[in-house]
Amino acid sequence: MDKETVTQVDSDRSPIHDPTQYGEEKGHVEQVSLQNNVSARIKNPLADLTKERVLDDVERFAQEHQLQEILPELKKGALVARDPGEFESVPGLTDDEIKVLQDEVLHKWRQPRALYFTIILCSIGAAVQGWDQTGSNGANLSFPDAFGIPESGVPDAIRNQWLVGVINAGPYLSSAFFSCWLSDPMNRYFGRRGTIFVAAIFCVLSPIGSACTQNWPQLFITRLLLGIGMGLKASVVPIFCAENVPANIRGGLVMCWQLWTAFGIFLGYSANLAVMYTGDIAWRLQFGSAFIPAVPLLFGVYFCPESPRWYIKKGEINKAYKSLQRLRNSPLQAARDLYYIYAQIKVEQELIGTSNYLQRFTELFTIPRVRRATLASFTVMLAQQMCGINIVSFYSSTIFSNAGASNRDALLASWGTGLVNFVFAFPAVWTIDTWGRRTLLLFTFPQMAWTLLAAGFCFYIPESSPAHLGIIAFFVFLFEAFYSPGEGPVPFTYSAEVFPLSHREVGMAWAVAICLGFAAVLSITFPRMLIAMTATGAFGFYAGLNVTALVMIYLWVPETKQRTLEELDYIFAVPTRVHMHYQVFKVLPWWINRYIFRRHVELEPLYKFDRVATEETAAEVRKRSVVSANMKS
Numbered sequence: 221m222d223k224e225t226v227t228q229v230d231s232d233r234s235p236i237h238d239p240t241q242y243g244e245e246k247g248h249v250e251q252v253s254l255q256n257n258v259s260a261r262i263k264n265p266l267a268d269l270t271k272e273r274v275l276d277d278v279e280r281f282a283q284e285h286q287l288q289e290i291l292p293e294l295k296k297g298a299l300v301a302r303d304p305g306e307f308e309s310v311p312g313l314t315d316d317e318i319k320v321l322q323d324e325v326l327h328k329w330r331q332p333r334a335l336y337f338t339i340i341l342c343s344i345g346a347a348v349q350g351w352d353q354t355g356s357n358g359a360n361l362s363f364p365d366a367f368g369i370p371e372s373g374v375p376d377a378i379r380n381q382w383l384v385g386v387i388n389a390g391p392y393l394s395s396a397f398f399s400c401w402l403s404d405p406m407n408r409y410f411g412r413r414g415t416i417f418v419a420a421i422f423c424v425l426s427p428i429g430s431a432c433t434q435n436w437p438q439l440f441i442t443r444l445l446l447g448i449g450m451g452l453k454a455s456v457v458p459i460f461c462a463e464n465v466p467a468n469i470r471g472g473l474v475m476c477w478q479l480w481t482a483f484g485i486f487l488g489y490s491a492n493l494a495v496m497y498t499g500d501i502a503w504r505l506q507f508g509s510a511f512i513p514a515v516p517l518l519f520g521v522y523f524c525p526e527s528p529r530w531y532i533k534k535g536e537i538n539k540a541y542k543s544l545q546r547l548r549n550s551p552l553q554a555a556r557d558l559y560y561i562y563a564q565i566k567v568e569q570e571l572i573g574t575s576n577y578l579q580r581f582t583e584l585f586t587i588p589r590v591r592r593a594t595l596a597s598f599t600v601m602l603a604q605q606m607c608g609i610n611i612v613s614f615y616s617s618t619i620f621s622n623a624g625a626s627n628r629d630a631l632l633a634s635w636g637t638g639l640v641n642f643v644f645a646f647p648a649v650w651t652i653d654t655w656g657r658r659t660l661l662l663f664t665f666p667q668m669a670w671t672l673l674a675a676g677f678c679f680y681i682p683e684s685s686p687a688h689l690g691i692i693a694f695f696v697f698l699f700e701a702f703y704s705p706g707e708g709p710v711p712f713t714y715s716a717e718v719f720p721l722s723h724r725e726v727g728m729a730w731a732v733a734i735c736l737g738f739a740a741v742l743s744i745t746f747p748r749m750l751i752a753m754t755a756t757g758a759f760g761f762y763a764g765l766n767v768t769a770l771v772m773i774y775l776w777v778p779e780t781k782q783r784t785l786e787e788l789d790y791i792f793a794v795p796t797r798v799h800m801h802y803q804v805f806k807v808l809p810w811w812i813n814r815y816i817f818r819r820h821v822e823l824e825p826l827y828k829f830d831r832v833a834t835e836e837t838a839a840e841v842r843k844r845s846v847v848s849a850n851m852k853s
Contacts, residue, residue: 265563266302274298278559285537290555297556301563313552320550328468334546338464338524343480344517345416345457348423350484351491351510352450353613355427356388357634358492359503360618361627366503367436371747381747387436388614389743390443395451396737402448403455403732404577404725412460412527415452420521422449423514431508439507447736449514455732458716459724463527464547466557467783469653479645482704484513485613486638492617493631529721532562565721580726590723592778592792597715597731599776600661603769604711605738607668608762609703611746612637612696618747622755623692624683633693640697644704656781657710661773664706669766671699676759711735717780718788775800791827802826 266274278298282291292312300307300321307313307321323330364370369380406415426446433439488510495505525547531540537558544554584594604610611619616637620630651660675695681688711731719727749758778791778799810823 265567266298266560269302271299271302274302277563281559281562287537287541290541290551293551293555294559297552297554298559300552301556301560317550317552320553323549324466324468324553328466330549331466331469332547332549334525335464335548338547339461341517341520341524342416342457342461343483344513344520345420345453346480347484347487347513348420348510348517349450349454350481350486351488351513352391352423352427352446352484353610354485354488354492354634354638355430355507355510357488357614357617358496358631359506360384360388360615361503361621361630363439363503363507366500367439369436378748378751381751382744383436385744385747387440387443389740390440391447391450392736392740392743394444394447395454396733396740399448399451400455400729400733400736401726403452403729404580406452407456407459407530407725411530412456412463413521413524415456416460416521417518419449419452419456420514420518422446423453424511424518427508427510427514431504451732451736454712454736455725455728458712459728460524460527462713462716463529464525464543466548479642479649479709482638482642482645482708486635486642487513489631489635489638493635496628496631528558529561529565532558532565533721537562569722577726580723581730583723584727584730588795589789589792590720590727592794592796593718593720593723593727593788594730595796596777596792597711597718597727598734599769599772600707600711600714601731601735602738603661603665603773604707604735605742606762606765606769607665607703607707608672608759608765609700609707610739610742611758611762612700614743615746615750616696618750619696619755620689620693622750623679623689625689629689633689633696636693637696637700640700641704641708644701645708646705648705648709651705652709652713653781656779657714658773658777658779660706661710661777662770664702665766665770665773667702668699668707669763669770671695671702672759672766673763675699676756676763679754679756679759714777714780718792720789774803794826799826 269277275295275298278294279291282288282294287294296310296312296317299310300313308318313321364380364384369376369383371377371381371384374380403415406418410418422445426442426449429442429445430439433442491509492506495502495509498505525543526539528540528543528547531537531543540561541554541558544558545551548554548557583590585591616634617627617630620633621627625633648660672695675692678688678692678695681691715728715731716724746758749761753761776796776799778794780788780791783791806824806826810821813819813821814823
């Protein structure tokens with residue numbers, strides 16, 4: 221390996237990668253401390269081994285786990301994983317095996333039915349999340365009066381405004397302070413599928429309970445119970461998707477969480493409209509209808525293959541291989557991924573060791589590699605609330621009502637926001653793995669800032685003008701259109717992939733707790749903020765937070781596209797200060813010269829990968845495959 225890779229310095233100023241330090245010239249890699257650098261061994265633990273050493277290790281692995289009957293596939297798969305860009309030179313590969321490996325690049329969306337079934341079912345789980353959010357949106361127009369806590373026209377109006385906010389925040393409070401943190405032990409004992417099953421039970425029963433409540437304390441309790449299901453589901457479903465999906469399409473499929481959350485929001489708005497003329501029970505039906513998408517999630521989750529990484533973590537290698545057989549197109553790919561994941565996880569476990577729940581939580585902030593993932597996930601999750609999307613999701617009907625709309629028109633305008641949110645989430649399926657997570661965020665946050673500010677200023681248009689409500693709705697729709705392909709899909713996709721397997725459950729619990737905790741803050745404060753600051757002031761406040769979030773993302777969020785979950789250890793081995801210095805003193809001047817002064821300048825990359833499946837190797841495979849196909853024709 222070239223010594224040019226000795227370019228970064230960790231927290232105690234040890235080199236990120238020095239081949240002589242780790243003994244690579246002798247054909248082996250000595251153990252290093254995760255406090256200093258884990259990248260040299262995690263990025264590809266097979267790359268620096270000879271073919272003979274790899275084959276010997278595979279034979280021992282097969283004997284230890286009774287996998288001798290698939291030993292030929294394991295050997296070929298390990299050699300492919302050792303040098304992905306040169307897989308065609310691996311001896312013994314058949315034409316069919318070469319073709320299926322080429323198709324990973326040329327036809328990357330050709331995946332097995334079991335994989336797509338898993339994604340579809342998890343997408344249903346996301347739709348539950350969205351519907352749960354918007355049931356209260358329509359109900360806010362009537363349930364306060366039904367329970368004797370009106371928000372205006374009474375002496376206790378201010379108290380009631382806070383009370384309505386707390387009731388709406390119930391699911392997010394219980395998620396942030398309880399159920400998110402419950403996901404780690406539940407994952408360890410029941411697996412990904414078992415935890416999703418428990419979450420689905422709460423998501424079926426709690427909305428029904430909300431529809432049957434007789435006073436606001438009962439409603440608040442059922443909303444807290446709903447939060448148990450929401451927190452577990454939001455913490456586990458993105459991980460389940462990320463661990464089952466190949467790296468080159470992981471972003472596009474894992475972001476289905478946001479796509480179908482947006483669809484669930486749209487369905488929730490549609491349900492609000494469908495029952496608006498049912499009289500005094502309208503708000504009950506609006507709360508209760510959210511149980512519908514949770515039913516197929518409850519009954520379908522065990523038809524999905526369990527996460528192979530979870531099986532490997534539990535030492536059940538045979539079960540992991542069976543899962544991978546259902547999740548990949550060929551036995552060779554299943555064997556390759558089995559051994560590659562196993563090798564990476566084994567090194568990771570050696571470096572990190574085992575720890576209890578409290579230790580793992582503490583290590584989110586003490587181990588440098590994990591701490592950087594914690595900071596990055598915190599940033600993208602917090603930014604989802606800072607951008608102001610949930611003032612629309614939770615209170616759009618109230619906002620449009622304050623703009624002079626009737627209840628019917630307010631619900632119709634809210635339905636429009638849900639439709640825009642869903643439709644404009646689709647581009648992210650293709651762009652999140654090509655443009656990347658970070659690029660989408662940096663593009664969309666400035667657009668969200670000015671559209672939100674414009675919507676706020678439109679409240680100054682006289683209500684008597686026919687343009688008043690229309691222009692406000694237009695800019696809110698535009699805000700949703702920019703949110704959906706950017707900050708919409710990225711946070712849950714990003715947070716599900718950045719933590720090492722040893723800390724993935726507790727790390728995702730942390731990320732979701734931040735997101736839903738600040739959603740609770742927003743839900744509690746916005747009814748009062750809307751009265752005290754007016755809609756213009758509230759929208760302007762969140763427009764300013766968009767700018768703040770943009771700066772945080774620019775400085776603290778590294779790119780993760782098209783890297784395997786374990787290769788991300790290399791990226792997060794780079795100290796935060798080095799990443800910040802690169803963005804401020806390298807990328808920013810390059811961007812100004814390139815796009816403002818229109819100069820032809822080159823940008824030196826921050827990351828240097830050694831024999832892993834980069835975009836360049838993918839391009840080489842594509843070129844060779846096309847040439848080969850032309851020669852055969």
